[in-house]
Amino acid sequence: MAAAAAGGLGPGSGLGWTAAIRRLLRQFSSSQRPGSSGFQCLPLVIEGQQVGLVVPAVARELRAFPDVFVEVAGGLELRGGHCPEERTEAVAGVLAQLRAQGRLARLGRWRDEVYEVRPSFGAPALLNVERAAAPLLGVLQFGAHLNAFVRRQGDAAGSQEMLMWLARRSPHKATYPGLLDNLAAGGISAGLGIKETMVKESWEEARMPPELASRAQPVGCLSYTYEEMDGEEFGAVVRECLFIFDLEMPEDFTPQVGDGEAQEFYLWPLDEVREAVNSGRFKPNCALVVVDFLLRHGLLHPDEEPLYPELVAVMHQTL
Amino acid sequence: MAAAAAGGLGPGSGLGWTAAIRRLLRQFSSSQRPGSSGFQCLPLVIEGQQVGLVVPAVARELRAFPDVFVEVAGGLELRGGHCPEERTEAVAGVLAQLRAQGRLARLGRWRDEVYEVRPSFGAPALLNVERAAAPLLGVLQFGAHLNAFVRRQGDAAGSQEMLMWLARRSPHKATYPGLLDNLAAGGISAGLGIKETMVKESWEEARMPPELASRAQPVGCLSYTYEEMDGEEFGAVVRECLFIFDLEMPEDFTPQVGDGEAQEFYLWPLDEVREAVNSGRFKPNCALVVVDFLLRHGLLHPDEEPLYPELVAVMHQTL
Incomplete structure (x- = not known):
């Protein structure tokens, strides 16, 4: 790229993110595109x-x-x-x-x-x-999503590897069956608070004790609007704000299948998580939550990713 | 508040943030207000x-x-x-x-x-x-800002206190003299990369060795548009994207005055940093960088802050 060659702001060779980011941008800005409803x-x-x-x-x-x-x-x-x-x-x-x-x-x-x-x-x-x-x-919908991660000592002196817990959605879910999901996540129902929802979902979906889930920290929110197709026609407008929590997990905790919304759990190194985003194996808004996590933890580099500011802006739309 | 009383999504009593957030929202969305240019x-x-x-x-x-x-x-x-x-x-x-x-x-x-x-x-x-x-x-302007922080062991077993390094701007700066600033920050000039700019400014402004500054992690970007007044008239449109880096600093490093852009440095507990945001003692876009840091590190609670999603969205506008 010309800008990169000149040593300027422009991005370098990239880390294989750009195509996945372009897909997310397309999906989560669908309501702003020409031809949208x-x-x-x-x-x-x-x-x-x-x-x-x-x-x-x-x-x-x-x-x-x-x-x-x-x-x-x-x-x-x-x-x-x-x-x-x-x-x-x-x-x-x-x-x-x-x-x-x-x-x-x-x-x-x-x-x-x-x-x-x-x-x-x-x-x-x-x-x-x-x-x-x-x-x-x-109408505005609110959700709470949990990123559960583990730091594991690496071989080199002081080096640490970060791994992330993920859930695979049940094949019986009405939406996105069988796709990857955050460890726990749910819409915020009438009468419930945000952290309360996250703690409740963590127990229901992954059998995480409330004492552990309560240690999760709020780290921001994602907000976006997109259009859902109903056959050939625009059927609905999803306007959603997801409140995000990060939780560093003890190495000895393993999630268990709870209410059956999630069928299986994985503890993956972040490279593998990224690869799953790249290949589109996540429920789309959970991919966004994961990308936000990777971005906040230094795994995307603005000098290497030409769509970095566009990605950050699309994840934080004014609703 | 009605919603809080009902135990629902609505915010609780708050932590004294709301007025400061309202001020930031007003400033960084000035170009979207009725009556703006x-x-x-x-x-x-x-x-x-x-x-x-x-x-x-x-x-x-x-x-x-x-x-x-x-x-x-x-x-x-x-x-x-x-x-x-x-x-x-x-x-x-x-x-x-x-x-x-x-x-x-x-x-x-x-x-x-x-x-x-x-x-x-x-x-x-x-x-x-x-x-x-x-x-x-x-035109779009790009900057790189560094949040430098220290974790200090607290009294209680395993408890940690987080402190942040801040700079006070020189009284001779053309813009915002004497106000608080991030430890190092600067606009990205022609021919320079993002991380390169952050490392360079860290040396110039705070005499931080490049080996140390290079350890900082990219953690996102802030983007906003606002109008500058020139006397009674709209004089300019600031459209800016700030790339943010976080760096955990060794306790034994103390910044030194370098090129004179910063006149003094402080290592403050996060409560004190928050208080300085609340009382408007920061250069405004540096206040935004600090608020983003506090938000990413769990010091703002969505259950307690009614403007939480609006704040996050205003900091990440599509430019």
């Missing part, structure tokens, strides 16, 4: 505050319930109910009917788990909705 | 690629040199020269005249140091410009 989406508004983003295909279905969803200039207003409880009930009624009629394929993934709907992270919840419907309404 | 700025274009963003006050001056800057539909095209060397010369000529005529106050900070101008980090440079002029043309 981004500009056709309708903001979902409650009392003047935007809480969601609805793709045209979903807006068509919601218009059939004018007691709950009212079309206003440039948006869709949720008018069913005047308090969180009433709104929750009104929207649940609409979703139940759409599900019964088989109108929106995504409602087939019904979880009987509710998410709180907020205009922003720090704001009070305005209603709760079924988890499977969150991307249909394009 | 953002939408009046003209993209600066070379052969179809945007390389800068020019505020109206500067565009007025550049229009007086139609051999070099040509107004085109919705932008300003740099037509002086057909290769990097010719463009560098043409723009340098314009800047020299504007400086001699005292037309743009910012040119008074002339450094005789050149930055490479690129449409994006990974692209080849299209010309070089004087550092003081980079914000006038709104």
